[in-house]
Amino acid sequence: MSAIDFFAVTPGGGEAHQKILRAPMQFDLLHIAPLVALAHLLGVIAACHAILNTRTSQGAVAWAVSLVAMPYLTLVPYLFLGRSKFQGYADARRLENESLRTQAHPHAWDEHDSSAGYPTDALGHQLVRSLTHLGGMPFLPGNSVRTLVNGEATFAAILEAIDQARSYIIVQFFIVRDDALGEMLKDALLAKAAQGVRIYFLYDSIGSFDLPHRYVTTLRAAGVEVHPFATHRRFVNRFQLNFRNHRKIVSVDGERAFVGGHNVGVEYLGAKPPLSPWRDTHIEVRGPVIASIQFVFTEDWYWATQTLPSFEMPAYEPNGEGMHCIVMPTGPADKQETCSLFFVEAINAARERIWITTPYLVPDEAVFAALRLAVLRGVDVRILIPSRRDHYVVFEASKLYAYDSVRAGIRIFRYRPGFLHQKVVLIDNVAAAVGSANLDNRSFRLNFEIMVLTVDRGFAAEVEAMLLSDFAQAYEIDRSEYRQAPAFRRVTMHVARLFAPIL
Template sequence: MQFDLLHVGPLVALAHILGVIAACHAILNTRTSQGAIAWAVSLVAMPYLTLVPYLFLGRSKFAGYADARRVENELLRTRAHPPEWDTQASSAGLPTQQLGFRFVHSLTRLGGMPFLPGNSVRTLVNGAATFKAIFEAIEGARHYVIVQFFIVRDDALGEMLKDALIAKASQGVRVYFLYDSIGSFDLPHRYVAALRAGGVETHPFATNRRFVNRLQLNFRNHRKIVAVDGECAFVGGHNVGVEYLGGKPPLSPWRDTHIEVRGPAVASIQFVFTEDWHWATQQLPEFDMPAPTPGDSPDSQGMHCLVVPSGPADKQETCSLFFVEAINAARERIWITTPYLVPDEAVFAALRLAVLRGVDVRILIPCRRDHRVVFAASKLYAYDSLRAGIRIFRYQPGFLHQKVILIDSVAAAIGSANLDNRSFRLNFEIMVLTVDRGFAQEVETMLLNDFAESLEIDRNEYRQASALRRVLLHVARLFSPIL
């Protein structure tokens, strides 16, 4: 026993010393005070459990990364931006009439991209419709295809995508394939090798090009983008895996939404891919944009779209502020669907103020969990939201993964961003905001169908929970800034 203590004692002391050092590092480098407190307390109190996770997750801002990515993006936007950004006004017309000049001005400055008219957008509900449309677009490609996903699996759906891309490359079509190195950590080398051997330009998106940061798990590229020939683009919540087709019990059926965009906004979506591809490869993909047709003119009828990319290298916290502005713009209703309800204080305050203005505020979340701690934290935020007058619904049939915002009866945003700190500050995301009453009506109908299959929760659920369960919920929320 004495021999064991002689060995264990120094190890315990070393763990606490390293915990204090890591806590100091967290205080100096974590982007939010809540996150700094969460890491510091856990590292000092439980270094045996938190030192290793901090090594992978905690260094949310490391030397040079944000500055290097920001400078690269600014150079690209100055020298290689789509010509549509120069020829079409972004602060006049329908968006300003429906949402106000200040809203349009702030969001275009926030995302660094303009509102563009003359688009058509349609919703793709669930995986079958989404991938049917994507594969049809790839099949019809004549010049180039770009594909970017957070998760790519080597399963039946992944094989279909690989075969489709290789087939187009064999026809002389340029194919670019970008996947996140952490989200697709289990993607086997043979899958990537087969794509490259088939002529597909394939590359992982890594956090940083330097070996010292290869243990970094933050700053993931959570975007999902497919574009073909500059004519159509797909954005939304689906990744590549059979679970997104409902093939993974007990989460199935999987509820998700993508959109198909046609028109000038496709160039903006492609440019987001260009920034990511250039960061990953230091090369620019070759895009031959189609010549504009009479239907593409600024005066033509069509939907107005704003592409809002966000990421940890932004000057502002773009994603969080996008949610705040969308909520503040609502005068009648703001409906949000998200798999993870872990808002920061700014977003939560905007939601509460919307209720006080008399806005119909609804949030739709899943009733099934895919991440235990995040799910527990989401439940407590749901109960807090109820006390503020926010209506919370749980989707019953299966796992809800869609990311949708409906603003009044005039605008809707769909993309990859969740209502949590990872999307707000740690991941690269993309949202497409569409201002059009017809499209907003389409999204409203889709969400009403979802609400019809959901259960609205009330305050009694929390009150009736056991004391232990309530304690566990509060403990989970302590980690919300780093989830």
């Protein structure tokens, strides 16, 4: 007799069949219910952690609500991206930096400090005081700085300097790719290593996640000291992706240093068609301020390796006609939110104009308030941003911030030819800063950045000419960019802005 015949002829067979069919469903519910309860319990625990460890109240509220309401969707992202206040790491990093400053003071800074000289006359005593205390670095005189516009000029100068190296080379980038440009850099370093030049190479483990192991092993086999920068020494931090070293530093023999927005990849030479031509800026620095730049690298190297690199600091050569520069290193281990405060002070210092170029416009409230107040003072406030996107969520959030900026009287321009990646600040006609920091929360609070502020009318004029050329290739936006956008696009902008604390 078949099962069907059995249920057909057995009294109550239909009811028994229904019980058998319900059994798997009940079995599944018995197993799913505890998993759901566990997910919500973990969500509540993670929400408490977010409240205690997220820097901003907006970010804490956003994470807490989403973790309690939708733990199945948000627990894993929180594991990787949740914390923006890395207290244990920050304390360890800060203690190591303070110890390092006492062990390996890079320069007789106090003897050559120019903070009471020309920078004070040009920017004011209060601004100079706040910047030197904020970054822990002094203004140093006797430097020369020149702009390197776009990738070809930047890497031509870097590779030329490497080719002329006699003693040591420092290389640090956020992104290093194993492409044509990466091969050029590797070959140049291998050639100098064969000549006995000491080489220290630091790359970010997240930014360079796809760098092949063979690239690193080839350099190490030749005697190059290569290490990734990571913030997960302890297992509890193993999955953290938020805290990245976004600095780009090259220094050769303490004589020439390079800082700016370029990474190592062919896209930075304009070889990535959707975004090309790539617009970026680096600077070449000569003079005693290289000691400050190299010390920033030393702090990062010491954190990554627990060893001090062996290289000489540049000798100080007094030159009253040189440029006055200060290095501003910023990062999540700082006692203050150094990067955000640096932008606030730079904006507050402006009396005639403040021009900023940035690929990402996601300012915090302090920076946005400073920009609006500058407009009220009658300052010419301009921000140049891309017209093409490389990160969808950031680009959509930037549109809403651009709309709010225009409503406040801030002039927003979009660069037409290709993707704009440069990070430049021009203050009146006396000072300009170039480096790696963007106008977004990630640079303000999550990334390690470096900016070099130069107080010199000649250099400011050089930067002004460069930016005027950029503005000539841009168009100014108005409120219609937001108002005429389709309804679904406006909703997308508002949703994207919810992620501002981690953008």
